[in-house]
Amino acid sequence: MYNDFYRFSREPFNITPDPAFLYLSPTHQEALASIVYGIENRKAFVLVTGEVGTGKTSVLRAFLQDIKRDDIRYIYIINPNITFREFLEKIFRELQVQAEGLTTTRMVERLNRVLVDEYVEGRNFVVVIDEAQNMPVETLESMRLLSNLETSTYKLIQIVFAAPPEFENILDHPRLQSLKQRIAVRAKILPLSAEESEEYIRHRLSVASISGEPVFTERAVKIIAAKAGGIPRVINILCDNALVAGLGYQQKPVDAKIVREVLANQQPLPAARGRARGPSWVPAAAGFLAVLLAVLFLLLYKAFDTLEQHKAQIAKLRQPIVRAKVDPVLRERALAPSPAPLQEAATNPFGPPAAVDKRSGSHDSWGPGPAADHPKRVMQPLKKAVVRKDDTLFRLTVQAYGFSNDRVMEFVKQNNPSIKDVRKIEEGATIVFPPLDESLKESR
Numbered sequence: 001m002y003n004d005f006y007r008f009s010r011e012p013f014n015i016t017p018d019p020a021f022l023y024l025s026p027t028h029q030e031a032l033a034s035i036v037y038g039i040e041n042r043k044a045f046v047l048v049t050g051e052v053g054t055g056k057t058s059v060l061r062a063f064l065q066d067i068k069r070d071d072i073r074y075i076y077i078i079n080p081n082i083t084f085r086e087f088l089e090k091i092f093r094e095l096q097v098q099a100e101g102l103t104t105t106r107m108v109e110r111l112n113r114v115l116v117d118e119y120v121e122g123r124n125f126v127v128v129i130d131e132a133q134n135m136p137v138e139t140l141e142s143m144r145l146l147s148n149l150e151t152s153t154y155k156l157i158q159i160v161f162a163a164p165p166e167f168e169n170i171l172d173h174p175r176l177q178s179l180k181q182r183i184a185v186r187a188k189i190l191p192l193s194a195e196e197s198e199e200y201i202r203h204r205l206s207v208a209s210i211s212g213e214p215v216f217t218e219r220a221v222k223i224i225a226a227k228a229g230g231i232p233r234v235i236n237i238l239c240d241n242a243l244v245a246g247l248g249y250q251q252k253p254v255d256a257k258i259v260r261e262v263l264a265n266q267q268p269l270p271a272a273r274g275r276a277r278g279p280s281w282v283p284a285a286a287g288f289l290a291v292l293l294a295v296l297f298l299l300l301y302k303a304f305d306t307l308e309q310h311k312a313q314i315a316k317l318r319q320p321i322v323r324a325k326v327d328p329v330l331r332e333r334a335l336a337p338s339p340a341p342l343q344e345a346a347t348n349p350f351g352p353p354a355a356v357d358k359r360s361g362s363h364d365s366w367g368p369g370p371a372a373d374h375p376k377r378v379m380q381p382l383k384k385a386v387v388r389k390d391d392t393l394f395r396l397t398v399q400a401y402g403f404s405n406d407r408v409m410e411f412v413k414q415n416n417p418s419i420k421d422v423r424k425i426e427e428g429a430t431i432v433f434p435p436l437d438e439s440l441k442e443s444r
Helices: 026-040 056-066 084-095 104-120 137-148 166-171 174-181 194-208 218-228 232-249 256-265 269-273 281-317 328-335 341-347 393-401 406-414 438-442
Strands: 045-050 072-077 124-130 157-163 183-189 383-386 430-433
Touching: 026 045, 026 056, 026 157, 026 183, 045 056, 045 166, 056 072, 056 124, 056 157, 072 084, 084 104, 084 124, 084 137, 104 124, 104 137, 137 157, 137 166, 137 174, 157 166, 166 174, 174 183, 194 218, 194 232, 218 232, 218 256, 232 256, 383 393, 393 406, 393 430, 406 430, 406 438
Parallel strands: 045 157, 045 183, 072 124, 124 157
Antiparallel strands: 383 430
């Protein structure tokens, strides 16, 4: 479009990755060197991370262009949203090996034999996966199996991942811990500094320029570098738009005024064109309204949740009373005659037998009392128990009466004001178990 006007051999700021325009900052050099090291030393997995637009794909393509030789075979996957079987099928097609009718396990075994043959013939096989963050977790989990394809000294296949930093979070998945531990080489591409951004612009212009004439003023280059934030893709877009605007004005070199106009056109139209803006209170009012709506939503959610809990409790109360099944051992233990005083003090969960008032024949708490003093006037004793950890009212009523049901537990609750809910009793509380009347005994 503007190549003739600026005397370019090709567009210098095309956003399509082109190894011919590769600019190697220190971190780009490190990433490229890490890939080469991982492949030459047959490391299982290599990971290159970097923010979107920092040049990960450019580094990968520069590497692939450099390894076009007989001793390395590779496959480049740009859409990794595939299953593990589809991943293996891509490898088999590249190796020109038939895999029809094989299960996934058999495919891995077949791949191992093929890669051993490749190794014997002095060839290495590399899989390069761009945008690796799009690969399903299930596929990534299965890829660790490929790291087991090895000789006694070397891995038979090398896999290079390129992804944004968020890929590290994906690798923190519990199912991917084994894969994460197998990544032997890592490199991270950082955004360019202001000086590197300016050098990047000059580098691309020098590759495409025929005449060597200046295309941007120094001030224009500095403004673009500052605005792009060190992201090469953003630099390409801003420079390309500035060159188009310069062509429209038939002006070269492109100066700071044109660059500022390009930047202004990328801002919201009212701010760029100086149109009348709304009142200053509008953003604040919008923010307040958003907060108010959020609070109302939260209140409605809590009210609905409380209503659902009440409905559940009412439904539970309306359920018919079902007589509980009592453990035969506990039943026999509860109905057995009272043991000797000393033995009962050690084993009775309701505490030792209480003292007997020989004058009245009454008991202060649970205990049979001396039958010799009052053979016919022994009153049915009150039983008491101290709630221990993991005790329930159901269990304690079984121990006290030999059986339990909802009516019995409700009866005990009415005689113990400290019990608010028969389903929950507090540890350390003392519960009194008064004698049952005939109607409650018949409910057994």
